[in-house]
Amino acid sequence: MSRELTVGQVAERSGFAVSALHFYERKGLIRSHRTSGNQRRYDRDVLRRLAIVRMGTELGVPLSEVAEALSHVPVGHTPSADDWRRMSEHWHDKLNRRIVLMTRMRDELNGCIGCGCLSTVSCPLMNLNDQLAEEGSGPRRLMREGSETYKS
Numbered sequence: 001m002s003r004e005l006t007v008g009q010v011a012e013r014s015g016f017a018v019s020a021l022h023f024y025e026r027k028g029l030i031r032s033h034r035t036s037g038n039q040r041r042y043d044r045d046v047l048r049r050l051a052i053v054r055m056g057t058e059l060g061v062p063l064s065e066v067a068e069a070l071s072h073v074p075v076g077h078t079p080s081a082d083d084w085r086r087m088s089e090h091w092h093d094k095l096n097r098r099i100v101l102m103t104r105m106r107d108e109l110n111g112c113i114g115c116g117c118l119s120t121v122s123c124p125l126m127n128l129n130d131q132l133a134e135e136g137s138g139p140r141r142l143m144r145e146g147s148e149t150y151k152s
Contacts, residue, residue, distance in 0.1 A: 004041040007032070014050040021050075029053055029067050031075055045078040052079055052087065060098055061091050 011018045024030050030049050032040040049070060056066035069087040073079050 003044055005044060005046070007040045007042070010042050010046060010050070013047055015054070016050060024050070024053060027063065027067055029063075029070055043076060045076060048079045049073070052084065056087075056091070059091065059095055061094070065091070 005013070007018055007021055010016075010021055014021075016024075021030065025032060030042070030046045030053075032042050032046075035041055052070060053063075053066055056069070057063060069090060070079075072086070073083050
């Protein structure tokens with residue numbers, strides 16, 4: 001089995017469109033080289049890197065943070081379980097915070113989420129006389145630090 005893959009093979013194996021592969025290459029997340037006929041070829045380690053891109057973005061990690069994490073993995077080195085562990089430990093607190101906020105939002109979708117829009121003098125549902133304005137801007141009820149599950 002050849003160590004090099006065509007862009008079509010990488011697209012098929014990774015589940016990403018060819019255009020996405022080109023985009024990730026421009027962003028520096030993956031790397032290809034050119035044949036003498038000027039065709040793109042990828043080393044097999046690109047599949048693991050793309051799996052990390054997929055998992056990071058599926059978890060809601062911004063692509064810039066995925067790119068930063070992958071920048072610590074040498075080019076040509078297949079990311080290992082230890083590499084993934086380091087990345088996931090770095091994202092752990094952010095993901096926990098996102099879980100808390102998403103759970104709150106899911107549980108409060110049928111009511112006011114305390115948007116803190118500041119244009120409202122009085123919210124008849126949950127923010128009578130705009131009391132939340134004293135706490136600051138933004139979705140104050142949703143992001144209230146008083147909860148034991150909230151971490152900034």
